[in-house]
Amino acid sequence: EAGVAQSPRYKIIEKRQSVAFWCNPISGHATLYWYQQILGQGPKLLIQFQNNGVVDDSQLPKDRFSAERLKGVDSTLKIQPAKLEDSAVYLCASSRVQRGGNTQYFGPGTRLTVL
Amino acid sequence: QQQVKQSPQSLIVQKGGISIINCAYENTAFDYFPWYQQFPGKGPALLIAIRPDVSEKKEGRFTISFNKSAKQFSLHIMDSQPGDSATYFCAARGSRLTFGEGTQLTVNP
Numbered sequence: 001e002a003g004v005a006q007s008p009r010y011k012i013i014e015k016r017q018s019v020a021f022w023c024n025p026i027s028g029h030a031t032l033y034w035y036q037q038i039l040g041q042g043p044k045l046l047i048q049f050q051n052n053g054v055v056d057d058s059q060l061p062k063d064r065f066s067a068e069r070l071k072g073v074d075s076t077l078k079i080q081p082a083k084l085e086d087s088a089v090y091l092c093a094s095s096r097v098q099r100g101g102n103t104q105y106f107g108p109g110t111r112l113t114v115l
Numbered sequence: 116q117q118q119v120k121q122s123p124q125s126l127i128v129q130k131g132g133i134s135i136i137n138c139a140y141e142n143t144a145f146d147y148f149p150w151y152q153q154f155p156g157k158g159p160a161l162l163i164a165i166r167p168d169v170s171e172k173k174e175g176r177f178t179i180s181f182n183k184s185a186k187q188f189s190l191h192i193m194d195s196q197p198g199d200s201a202t203y204f205c206a207a208r209g210s211r212l213t214f215g216e217g218t219q220l221t222v223n224p
Contacts, residue, residue, distance in 0.1 A: 004158070042121075042204050042214030043159065056211055091158050103149075104212065106158030 002026065004107035006092050012113045018080035021110045025073070025094030031055075033104060034067055034077050035091040043091055043106075049075065082114045119207050121215030129223050134192040136218045138205035141186065145207040150179065150190050151214075153202045162203070163190070195222045 005024040013019050025032050030051050035043035046065065048056040051072040060067070064083070069075040079086055089109040095102040120139045128134050138148075149164035165172045165179040165188065172179045178191040192199055200222050205215040 040217070042119075042206070042217050044214070045211045048211065093158070103161050103164075106160065108156065108158050 004092055004094055004105055006090075006107040006110055008110055009108065010111050010113075012115065013082055015084055015114050016081040018078065019082055019112060020076050020078045021090050021092075021112075023075045023077070023092030023107060025075070025092070026105055029094035029096055029105070030072070031095045031097065031102065032069055032075050033093040033095075034075070035093065035106075037089040037091055037109070039088070046077070079112075082112075084114050087112060087114045119205060119213050119215040121205050121218060123218060124216070125219045125221070127221045127223065128195050130195065130197060132195050132222075134190075134195045134199070134220055134222070136190045136203055136205070136220070137187065138189065138207075138215050139185075139187045140207050142207070142209055143186070144209050145213075147208040148179070148181065148188050149206050149208075149212075150177075151204045151206060153204065153217075159204060192220075195220075197222045197224050 007022050011019055032049045034046045036046050037043045046060045047067045049069040052069045065079055067077045089111050091106050091109045093104040093106045095104045122137050150162045151159035152162045153159040163174050163177045163179055165181050167183050170181055176193045181188045202217045202219050204217050206212050
């Protein structure tokens with residue numbers, strides 16, 4: 001079974017530029033998560049999708065971050081405009097169901113550096 | 116309320132020793148407590164998990180001890196090996212999964 005795929009693996013941009021990350025979850029996983037992991041900290045949930053609907057986006061800075069999951073499979077996370085404090089690893093995870101037995105499988109992440 | 120506090124930040128043990136990482140939480144609504152292992156350049160991977168109605172769970176060299184009244188849980192790695200060198204995160208599930216700050220474990224040969 002293929003794991004969670006993410007691209008790009010690394011991205012360097014100037015502040016105020018925009019950037020987008022892509023995630024392809026494990027086949028058959030209905031729930032998809034985007035996390036932000038700042039260096040030296042644990043992952044922090046940004047947004048959770050169940051199929052193509054948003055379940056939790058309470059910690060997503062909506063003035064600059066947006067995410068979509070068209071057709072309930074792939075997802076993209078966008079930052080526009082980026083700030084220095086957005087430098088982090090952006091992790092995508094997926095699970096079969098939202099709760100009970102919902103082991104989250106993480107992708108390798110995209111390391112974003114904002115200069 | 117949603118915080119999970121983890122200690123120590125870093126830990127160095129000798130090969131064959133026992134590694135112990137501790138976590139504490141406040142929210143009594145948390146119902147699932149997983150531990151994740153993360154190697155450099157990789158995403159976190161589930162190592163072992165426990166529910167609050169169980170006081171201990173063991174899988175191979177890894178054991179979770181859970182103290183519901185103290186709202187604390189810990190990971191014990193027995194016979195630690197250099198290949199266990201990684202960052203370990205405790206987590207707790209309420210409305211979402213909340214992670215601790217992480218412990219960087221180094222096992223010296």
